[in-house]
Amino acid sequence: MTPSGVITVRIPAEAGHVPLLRTAVAGVAARQEFTLEEVDDLRMGVEEAAVILLRRGAGEPIELHLEITGDGLDIRLETAVDGEEPAIDTASFSWTILSALVDEVASTREGSHARITLAKRRMQSTRP
Amino acid sequence: MTTKYSRDDTKLLFAKLRETEDPELREELARLHLPLVEYLAKRFKDRGEPLDDLIQVGSVGLLKAIDRFDLDRGVEFSTYATPTIVGELKRYFRDKGWAVRVPRRLQELSLRLNKVVSQLTQDLGRSPTVSEIAQAAEVSEEEVLEALESGQAYSTTSLDAPAGNDDEDTPQRLERMGEDDIALDNLEYFASLAPLIEQLPEREREILYLRFFKGMTQSKIAEHVGISQMHVSRLLSRILEFLRSGMEGDAEY
Numbered sequence: 001m002t003p004s005g006v007i008t009v010r011i012p013a014e015a016g017h018v019p020l021l022r023t024a025v026a027g028v029a030a031r032q033e034f035t036l037e038e039v040d041d042l043r044m045g046v047e048e049a050a051v052i053l054l055r056r057g058a059g060e061p062i063e064l065h066l067e068i069t070g071d072g073l074d075i076r077l078e079t080a081v082d083g084e085e086p087a088i089d090t091a092s093f094s095w096t097i098l099s100a101l102v103d104e105v106a107s108t109r110e111g112s113h114a115r116i117t118l119a120k121r122r123m124q125s126t127r128p
Numbered sequence: 129m130t131t132k133y134s135r136d137d138t139k140l141l142f143a144k145l146r147e148t149e150d151p152e153l154r155e156e157l158a159r160l161h162l163p164l165v166e167y168l169a170k171r172f173k174d175r176g177e178p179l180d181d182l183i184q185v186g187s188v189g190l191l192k193a194i195d196r197f198d199l200d201r202g203v204e205f206s207t208y209a210t211p212t213i214v215g216e217l218k219r220y221f222r223d224k225g226w227a228v229r230v231p232r233r234l235q236e237l238s239l240r241l242n243k244v245v246s247q248l249t250q251d252l253g254r255s256p257t258v259s260e261i262a263q264a265a266e267v268s269e270e271e272v273l274e275a276l277e278s279g280q281a282y283s284t285t286s287l288d289a290p291a292g293n294d295d296e297d298t299p300q301r302l303e304r305m306g307e308d309d310i311a312l313d314n315l316e317y318f319a320s321l322a323p324l325i326e327q328l329p330e331r332e333r334e335i336l337y338l339r340f341f342k343g344m345t346q347s348k349i350a351e352h353v354g355i356s357q358m359h360v361s362r363l364l365s366r367i368l369e370f371l372r373s374g375m376e377g378d379a380e381y
Contacts, residue, residue, distance in 0.1 A: 026277075027277075036255045036258075044364065044368060093371070
């Protein structure tokens with residue numbers, strides 16, 4: 001019944017397109033029995049992550065991957081970056097924000113790609 | 129409050145306030161004129177926003193009026209304050225508002241759903257899901273999503289929201305001023321943000337702290353601060369937006 005699979009949205013590296021990512025994650029999460037508050041958390045989380053990648057990125061498109069899991073949503077945001085460091089410093093305010101908004105945050109590098117992963121479980125609603 | 133007495137009283141308080149800058153006098157004046165705020169806020173109550181939120185918003189206008197009122201002008205304070213309070217309320221609706229053209233049908237549904245959401249939140253003790261809202265409102269999930277999306281239109285316009293930083297503490301907040309200002313201490317840990325966070329009104333700082341450092345949910349914060357969850361959500365988005373643009377060196381809350 002519940003659809004599965006990965007949904008991908010790719011935007012040019014421009015701040016004006018970030019709302020589209022926000023809308024996409026909200027649309028998917030709302031259909032997955034997340035509560036409005038959780039949807040709101042995801043919206044803010046994706047925006048924060050996207051803004052970080054915009055700032056760090058090399059101007060290549062930003063990709064958002066949304067994977068529906070059994071108990072929630074796995075989110076990946078990726079873009080090409082210059083330099084060596086992961087996109088987010090764990091001592092930063094952004095990290096604190098993201099940690100409060102979702103259950104798991106990770107910031108990794110894969111070659112020239114920086115990736116931010118966020119995982120959010122359905123906690124508030126008891127329904128599957 | 130009897131009008132005549134209160135007018136003289138008001139003048140006296142203003143004269144003293146200008147002389148001493150005593151915050152207690154400011155609070156006293158705010159308390160004295162809260163009925164005016166309530167009266168004006170009620171005029172906006174059928175627009176689907178909780179009256180408590182409107183009173184809160186109107187109180188901000190009242191405090192602005194108190195700070196700007198000039199005794200020498202010879203007008204009654206209530207006359208002077210009314211447009212400021214109404215202006216604040218109108219700005220609230222405009223900011224959250226239908227800045228993006230939203231079809232009337234959706235506006236109405238969105239306003240109706242606001243009420244359903246608060247009712248459900250109360251009944252469930254947590255924020256509801258889209259399917260729960262659809263069921264309660266007897267509309268389809270797609271309609272709920274569409275309405276919520278249109279209701280979210282505000283967040284794309286929040287960038288051009290309030291200029292200037294004269295949002296002061298509200299009377300409710302003033303009553304709780306005795307509480308320790310833990311929030312600022314914790315937030316100051318992020319040195320680069322400290323100057324920005326200092327620019328936030330006390331209430332916004334508290335919300336920021338409770339959500340991101342204490343991990344409190346929006347509903348809990350709403351309860352704690354005395355505004356609706358949707359208002360908390362809007363404030364959080366606006367605060368983050370402010371901090372982001374602030375780090376790029378150009379922000380006004």
